[in-house]
Amino acid sequence: MKTEKISEFTINRLSIYLRCLNLLAASGVTTTSSQSMAQQFQLNSAQIRKDLTYFGEFGVRGVGYSVSELRKHLSQILGLGELHKIGIIGAGNLGMALANYRGFDPKYFQVTALFDKDLSRVGEISRSGVFVYHIKDFKPIVMRENITMGVICVPAEEAQAVLDLITDAGVMAVLNFAPVQLNAETGVKLKSMDLAISFESLSYFLARQESGSAEGQPKFLRPYSKDKILPE
């Protein structure tokens, strides 16, 4: 394994490659190549090769990758060997939506508990069966349930205090949905979801459309016509 620095973008692309490989495996494909994956899924073959070399030598020149081997390796790199338990702080609309979200592989990710300071929400159960605890019970529940990931779904002005609470309880990986910049202690992995960025890429597209698609205008790397496995 190289010692070079690896960006979040690379890690996110590994997730995408894994989704592609899962689709290939599901349709019975046993061997693939960076070119073939790039073609099928509108990816960049040089990028695939470069991303993978950070983590070792996977393919065989002239033969390609074993789909099952590469899936196993990528899963391992992404830490998808065990169940990660998730605690969500804020049981409003967003927290509830995430608790009910069905896009996670239940082998690897489970929303285990919701937390709120609002007594009227405490004791509620999400559609997916997740109980809402009082925020004051965060630390004991984290320890009892072995929660390793926290999700911040509270208003911006409460988010820093909630981050501090999460990390004080020993949870070191945090996803923040509040539209505010937070400071985490060293050693804590904090990821913020900025939904406005997604809308800005739509508005970039619309601005191109309106000005016509004449020669000289930038074009997207992938066709518009297909949804992707999909980063972004």
Add this chain to the structure above:
Amino acid sequence: MKTEKISEFTINRLSIYLRCLNLLAASGVTTTSSQSMAQQFQLNSAQIRKDLTYFGEFGVRGVGYSVSELRKHLSQILGLGELHKIGIIGAGNLGMALANYRGFDPKYFQVTALFDKDLSRVGEISRSGVFVYHIKDFKPIVMRENITMGVICVPAEEAQAVLDLITDAGVMAVLNFAPVQLNAETGVKLKSMDLAISFESLSYFLARQESGSAEGQPKFLRPYSKDKILPE
């Protein structure tokens, strides 16, 4: 402007640069450079320069970028010159959460209408004041309000039909939150949010932590200790 293909990742980074420039402007900084931005915001200076060259020559060698000029240019590239009106389909927890989201710049993005097929939700008003219409009224409301962006917040099994409805109404830019792959007509910009990817990058981090941070383990490009302006 170059005619090279420009990836979504580049566009998303432009959004991040714009956020950095906004912060600089707010603190009175009038000139910056790719090196200085990279240092302050844990970005990659070569990447900044490369991303910007797709769109022209902005800086002056040895002097750097004018913060106000570059903000203006990036805003223009990202189509942030006019108000984009957004229609959300699905007025459940996620749709309501997005309607109430305060991370959008209200000069550029406005959630104008919610839609649902569930009569018990029709007529509701979100905390932020957005009315829930019946889905059958989608097209007339889109035309009346000049809605240009659609957001899919319905269950996976209904998402394709909703996408078709959105594009039939002439809305060409769509953000999909349902965890399913969709097919859009040519000419439609479809972006899917895969929340599981964010959790996988947290699990990547946790896997590194557990195996220790010994020499030879990959390191992140940016320190863990700070939240970023932030992609991902």
